[in-house]
Amino acid sequence: MTPKVLIVDDHEYVRLIIEQALEEIEDQGVELLTAADGEEALAIIREEVPHLVFLDVMMPKMNGFDVCRIVKQDLMMDNVYIILLTAKGQKYDIQKGEEYGADLYMTKPFDPDELLALSRKILKLIE
Amino acid sequence: MNKQINKKKTGHTVLQDHLALLFEQSPIGIIEWNNQSEVIDWNHAAEKIFGYSREEARELKVSAIVEQNLTEKMVQISEDIIRSRDVIQSTNPNITKDGRRIICDWYNIPLLDQDGNVIAQASFVQDVTDREKSRIAEREQRVRAEAFRDVVVALNSNLQLISVLDQILISVSSVVPYDASTIMLIEGEQSVVVRSRGYDDAILGLRLWLSDTPNLRRVIKTKKPSIINDTHASEEWVASPSTEWIHSSITAGIMDEGETIGFISLETRVRGAYSSVDGENLNTFATQAAIAIRNARLYEGAQKAKEEAEAANQSKSTFLANVSHELRTPLTSVLGFAKIIRKRLEEHVFPNVQVKNERTQRALNQISENIEIIIAEADRLTILINNVLDLAKIEAGKIEWKSEPVVISEIFGRAISATSVLFEERGLSLYQEIEDNLPEIQGDKDRLIQAIINLLSNASKFTEQGSVTCHAYQDDDKIVFKISDTGIGIAEEDLPRVFETFVQVGDTLIDKPQGTGMGLAISKQIVNHYGGQIWVESQVGVGSTFFITLPLSPHKPEEQSPQEDPLALQDKKIDSRGNDLKENVAATPGTGSDRAKTILIVDDDKNIRNLLRQELEREGYLVDEAKNGVEALSQVKKKPDLVILDILMPELNGFDVAAVLRNDPATMGLPIVIVSILEDHKRGRHLGIDRYLTKPVEVSEILEAIKTLLSPNQSSENG
Numbered sequence: 001m002t003p004k005v006l007i008v009d010d011h012e013y014v015r016l017i018i019e020q021a022l023e024e025i026e027d028q029g030v031e032l033l034t035a036a037d038g039e040e041a042l043a044i045i046r047e048e049v050p051h052l053v054f055l056d057v058m059m060p061k062m063n064g065f066d067v068c069r070i071v072k073q074d075l076m077m078d079n080v081y082i083i084l085l086t087a088k089g090q091k092y093d094i095q096k097g098e099e100y101g102a103d104l105y106m107t108k109p110f111d112p113d114e115l116l117a118l119s120r121k122i123l124k125l126i127e
Numbered sequence: 128m129n130k131q132i133n134k135k136k137t138g139h140t141v142l143q144d145h146l147a148l149l150f151e152q153s154p155i156g157i158i159e160w161n162n163q164s165e166v167i168d169w170n171h172a173a174e175k176i177f178g179y180s181r182e183e184a185r186e187l188k189v190s191a192i193v194e195q196n197l198t199e200k201m202v203q204i205s206e207d208i209i210r211s212r213d214v215i216q217s218t219n220p221n222i223t224k225d226g227r228r229i230i231c232d233w234y235n236i237p238l239l240d241q242d243g244n245v246i247a248q249a250s251f252v253q254d255v256t257d258r259e260k261s262r263i264a265e266r267e268q269r270v271r272a273e274a275f276r277d278v279v280v281a282l283n284s285n286l287q288l289i290s291v292l293d294q295i296l297i298s299v300s301s302v303v304p305y306d307a308s309t310i311m312l313i314e315g316e317q318s319v320v321v322r323s324r325g326y327d328d329a330i331l332g333l334r335l336w337l338s339d340t341p342n343l344r345r346v347i348k349t350k351k352p353s354i355i356n357d358t359h360a361s362e363e364w365v366a367s368p369s370t371e372w373i374h375s376s377i378t379a380g381i382m383d384e385g386e387t388i389g390f391i392s393l394e395t396r397v398r399g400a401y402s403s404v405d406g407e408n409l410n411t412f413a414t415q416a417a418i419a420i421r422n423a424r425l426y427e428g429a430q431k432a433k434e435e436a437e438a439a440n441q442s443k444s445t446f447l448a449n450v451s452h453e454l455r456t457p458l459t460s461v462l463g464f465a466k467i468i469r470k471r472l473e474e475h476v477f478p479n480v481q482v483k484n485e486r487t488q489r490a491l492n493q494i495s496e497n498i499e500i501i502i503a504e505a506d507r508l509t510i511l512i513n514n515v516l517d518l519a520k521i522e523a524g525k526i527e528w529k530s531e532p533v534v535i536s537e538i539f540g541r542a543i544s545a546t547s548v549l550f551e552e553r554g555l556s557l558y559q560e561i562e563d564n565l566p567e568i569q570g571d572k573d574r575l576i577q578a579i580i581n582l583l584s585n586a587s588k589f590t591e592q593g594s595v596t597c598h599a600y601q602d603d604d605k606i607v608f609k610i611s612d613t614g615i616g617i618a619e620e621d622l623p624r625v626f627e628t629f630v631q632v633g634d635t636l637i638d639k640p641q642g643t644g645m646g647l648a649i650s651k652q653i654v655n656h657y658g659g660q661i662w663v664e665s666q667v668g669v670g671s672t673f674f675i676t677l678p679l680s681p682h683k684p685e686e687q688s689p690q691e692d693p694l695a696l697q698d699k700k701i702d703s704r705g706n707d708l709k710e711n712v713a714a715t716p717g718t719g720s721d722r723a724k725t726i727l728i729v730d731d732d733k734n735i736r737n738l739l740r741q742e743l744e745r746e747g748y749l750v751d752e753a754k755n756g757v758e759a760l761s762q763v764k765k766k767p768d769l770v771i772l773d774i775l776m777p778e779l780n781g782f783d784v785a786a787v788l789r790n791d792p793a794t795m796g797l798p799i800v801i802v803s804i805l806e807d808h809k810r811g812r813h814l815g816i817d818r819y820l821t822k823p824v825e826v827s828e829i830l831e832a833i834k835t836l837l838s839p840n841q842s843s844e845n846g
Contacts, residue, residue, distance in 0.1 A: 011456055017463035104804055109459040109509055112466050118804070121775040 003123045004050040006033045008041040008067070009085065010059045014108075018054055021112030025125055038062025045071055045080060052122050054115070055102075057086045065100050072101030081122050085110070156252040159238070164189040164205045167247065176231065176254045178224030192221050194228070208237045209245045218255065230259040267302075271408065274298035278415045288423035292322040292416060295391070299412045300324075303377065303405045305393035310381075310416060311335070311343075312389040318343055321389075340365055342378055347387045352379040352406035356399040375400035379409040381417045391416055447519045454512055462505040469498045514645040521652040528656065529571040535606055536561045538572055539599050542579035544745075549587040556594035565601055568677055570657055573827065575677075578653040578661075581646035582610045582673045589671070590614030601679075605659070608675040616667040625663055626651040650675070724837050725749040727767035729759040729784065730802075731776045739771060742826050748833075756784040763794055769833055774803035782807075785814045798836040802829060 005025075007018045015034050019026075026032050033048060035041035039061045045053065053071075057064035064084055071077050083104040084097045097105055106115075119125075150157055156173030158166060166187045174180055177192050189205070190198040197219060204215055217233045234251040281294035296308050307325030311318040318340070320333040337343055341363040342353045355376045358364040364376065373394040381389035391413045393401075472495065482488045539561055550557045586595045593613030600607055617625060626647050647661075654661040658678050665671035726748050728739050733754070740750045751767055753759040756779025763770070770788070774781035781801060788794040800818040801811055811819040818832040 011460070013460040013464075014456065017460060017467065020467050021463070098806070103806060108455040109462040109505070112463050113470070118775075 002029060002031050003052075003125075004031045004033060004048055005119060005123070006035060006041065006044055006048070006050040006053045008035045008038070008053060008059070008064070009056040010036050011056075012036075014056070014085075017112060018115060021115045022119055024116060025119055025123065028125060030119075030123065030125070038064065038067045041067050042070060045077065046075070049077065050080060052081045052083070052119060054083050054085055054106075057084055057097075065096055068097065068102050069100040083118070156250075156254075158184075158250045158252060160189070160205065160248040160250065162205070162209060162245065162247065164202055173252060176223075176229070176252060177221070183224075192223070194220055194222060204235060205248060208235055208248055212237045212239060212243070212245060218259070229254050229256045231255060271302045271411075274301045275411065275415070278412065282415065282419055282422070288419055289322065291419040291423075293324075295412050295416050295419070296322060296324045299391070299393065299409065302408045302412075303393055303401070304395065306395045307373075308391070308393045310389065310391050312381075312420070313337070313387065318390060325394075342376070343390060346378055346380045346390060350380060350382065350385075350387065352377060352403075352409055354401045354403070354406055356401060370394070372396050374398040377401040377405055377409055379406065379413040381413045381420065383417050383421055388417070388420065444519060447516060451512055451516055454508075458505060458508060458512075462502065462509070465498055465501045465505060469495075469502065472498065511645075514649070518645055518649055518652065521649065521656075528574065530569050531572060532567045533570045533572050533575060534567055535565040535599055538576045539579060539597065539608065542576045542583055543597065545576070545580055546583040546587065549584055550595065553587060553590070555587060555590055555592070557597070558594060559597040560599075561597075562600040565599065565606060566679060568606060568657075568679060570677070573825075574653045574656075578650040578675065579608060579610075581650040582608075582675070585646055586610055586612040586614065586671070586673070593670075602676070604679050605676045606679060608677075609672060611670060611672040613670040616669055616671050617663065617665040618667055619665075622663060622665060626661065723747060723749050724768040725751060725765070726833065727751045727753060727759065727762050727765075727770045729753045729756070729762075729770060729776070729781070730773040731755055732773070735773070735802075738826070739829070742830065743833075746830060756780060759784050760787060763788065763797070767797070769798045769800065769836060771800050771802055771829065771833075774801060774805040774807075782810055782814060785811075785816060789815050800829065800832050800836065 005022060007015050007022075009015050009018070015036070019032055019034065022030065022032055033044055033050060035044050037060050041053070041055065042062065044050070045067075055064045055067060064086075068082050068084065071080055071082065081103050082101070083106055084102045085106050085108060086097075104118075150170050153170060154172055156170060156176045158169040158173050161167055166184045166189075169177075169181060169184045171181075173184065177184070179187060179191075189201045193201050201219075204217065208215055214237075215233075215235045217235070219231060219233060221229050221231050223229060232253045232255050236249050236251075237245040238247040238249055240246045275298065277298045278291070278295050281291045292310050296310065299305070299308065305325065308323065309320050309326065309330065310322040311320050313319075314334075316337055317334045318337055320330050320335075323330045335343070337347070342355060345363065346353050353363070353376075355361045355364050356374075358366070358370075358373050358376055374396055375398060376392065376394045377400075378390050378392040380387040381391060391409060393409065395401075477491060477495070480487070480491065482491070539559070543557065543559055547557065583595070583597070590612040591614065595610065595612045598607070598609040598611075600609075651661050654675050654677070660676045661674065663671055663673045726743050728736050728743075728750060729752075730736050730739075731754050736752050736754070740752065743750050751762050751765060753762045755776050759770070759772070760779070772781045772784060781803060785799055785801070788797055788799065798817045799815075800820065801816050802820045802822060804822045806821050808819050817836055820828060820832065
């Protein structure tokens with residue numbers, strides 16, 4: 001099965017960076033999907049069941065916390081690995097993310113290489 | 128005595144002569160009455176008391192020397208004496224010939240004949256007006272003092288203005304009696320009743336036009352109390368059916384800095400009730416009312432200012448949180464794309480470019496350098512944003528301050544080792560001198576280290592060559608940190624400003640600002656929190672010396688409960704990359720165990736292994752390393768005392784390593800601390816992991832976990 005990574009952020013450039021950062025694993029056959037808001041993200045997660053989701057927190061329509069909560073708690077999709085991307089990096093947010101079942105937390109600005117290495121590890125891909 | 132007088136009527140004796148002299152010369156008035164209360168005779172002293180001569184006196188009835196309403200009482204006394212044949216004492220007001228009102232002590236006795244019949248009466252009388260007046264004054268004084276005391280107590284007990292004004296009305300009543308009273312405050316052209324006693328509560332809020340109330344206008348004009356002793360006859364009194372019962376009224380102005388701001392007004396049903404003395408007394412209470420009103424207004428003002436400041440601070444915090452968010456998003460793009468460009472250039476572009484001429488080569492070099500600058504500057508911007516948030520959080524009082532014993536040499540040592548790389552880079556010598564046996568203080572180690580690091584880093588930035596010297600010593604009841612450099616120094620006029628936020632003194636165009644200009648401000652905030660002081664002494668071209676003093680006596684900073692806060696304080700932490708780790712600062716004292724324990728660090732990230740090795744070795748641990756799970760399993764054979772385990776590792780991941788260790792009887796009890804970005808506490812628990820720490824994590828947290836796990840009462844798990 002082709003591994004899928006979903007990139008969710010309302011900022012086009014941020015989606016672009018993550019896409020470009022993950023170019024190497026895309027070359028290895030990982031399918032990159034993108035969504036610009038929480039609702040779109042949720043629809044894609046239900047449909048495609050990605051292995052890994054990079055999920056922005058502050059987004060229109062539905063925020064990242066709610067997406068995370070629905071996926072992990074309501075839909076019980078434990079196999080979807082969710083990395084929350086936040087611009088704040090606050091304890092409060094981390095706590096909330098944990099409650100909602102996020103697997104990992106990353107603070108903006110992030111390092112594209114770090115994102116790549118992380119994706120490789122989670123998708124169990126070899127460099 | 129009287130009997131003797133009667134007996135010796137026939138012949139003069141020496142005694143009789145003497146008694147006549149006594150009668151005449153006695154300083155006490157002596158009066159002989161007949162039973163009809165008419166004077167038979169009185170002596171010289173009585174002449175002086177009442178003003179009537181002896182001859183005049185012989186024509187007097189008792190009613191001449193007593194007030195009209197007391198005549199009856201005097202006659203009554205006389206009758207009582209006749210009936211009881213006993214002595215009656217009294218203190219009465221009397222009237223003199225010239226109409227003065229005096230007060231006299233009376234000692235009235237019956238004069239009995241041989242058969243015991245009352246044939247006449249005698250009185251001994253003394254004018255005690257002065258004594259009585261001072262006694263009355265004393266009593267009034269006492270009442271006033273008590274009344275004032277109650278008011279002052281009310282004033283000083285931070286009561287609501289209403290309570291103080293009510294107390295004033297209550298206290299006034301014991302000094303200047305009334306049936307009803309009001310306190311009014313002037314609002315524009317009106318006077319508003321704010322408190323009242325004796326009136327229906329409906330009077331509260333009643334507004335009187337000053338133009339309609341002549342007596343109030345007069346108080347404002349003359350700044351003196353207004354007294355109306357017959358309201359029904361007064362032109363100044365504005366009559367109304369509801370105040371028909373009032374006959375006397377007295378009003379004093381409440382003055383604030385010479386301005387009448389209100390009135391205190393007393394009314395009574397008695398006509399002619401108030402005197403100018405009452406006016407003076409009422410004025411005193413009006414002064415108290417003025418103080419209460421001023422205090423209340425000041426307090427309201429301060430309270431309002433405080434609320435406004437808090438609101439402003441809150442909106443500043445929110446603003447900064449939002450700004451932080453808004454700044455980070457474009458910053459993510461700048462930094463992210465710059466790094467991707469660098470990577471693409473290095474991996475795909477540069478190796479494939481055929482350099483044909485010098486200009487192309489130069490352009491390639493420039494591109495490469497410029498990209499590095501963009502990345503470095505974007506990194507600097509990230510730190511700047513973090514510092515802004517840091518400072519805002521301290522200023523907003525939203526930092527959780529730890530209180531732990533702090534060993535001075537330790538925090539100094541840590542600050543020095545965290546900044547040593549800065550000094551090495553610039554080729555500066557760093558000397559340190561720490562007094563032996565400095566006492567411990569209570570505080571938050573990480574914050575205090577941060578305060579010192581900022582000074583050291585500042586010293587390194589502004590010192591081109593030479594050295595930086597650090598001293599720590601005790602001076603009386605405080606610890607002094609002194610950091611001297613041989614740098615460019617600070618001009619005298621700039622000295623007071625160096626601890627202000629965003630200020631880098633000097634000509635920043637020439638001096639090239641380095642850092643964010645917030646380090647010293649942060650240090651100041653930290654030092655202030657502990658009741659210490661921070662200052663700098665400097666000479667341009669010679670160098671600067673920064674001082675921090677921290678009080679030894681336990682300074683109890685306000686307990687601040689951690690609040691949910693939109694501003695994250697970016698603690699120095701191990702991030703998932705292990706970057707910036709040099710700055711990481713641990714905060715756990717040495718373990719001081721008898722045998723050095725060995726810690727195995729399993730992590731695929733070299734930076735993290737290096738950092739942990741440094742920190743652990745500084746704590747006195749022996750350290751082994753493994754860069755993946757397979758290596759870890761072979762290192763375990765060397766029997767370490769504890770394993771620090773990363774999860775996401777190539778080949779064999781951390782969970783698998785933990786599973787193997789837990790299933791092998793030889794390593795079953797080996798304490799395992801997971802330090803990972805992966806958060807899977809459930810799986811960790813399942814595997815019997817002793818401690819699960821999630822990156823980013825403070826080094827101190829790791830050290831604390833190790834210390835706890837290796838402490839004697841935990842050691843049974845090891846065997």
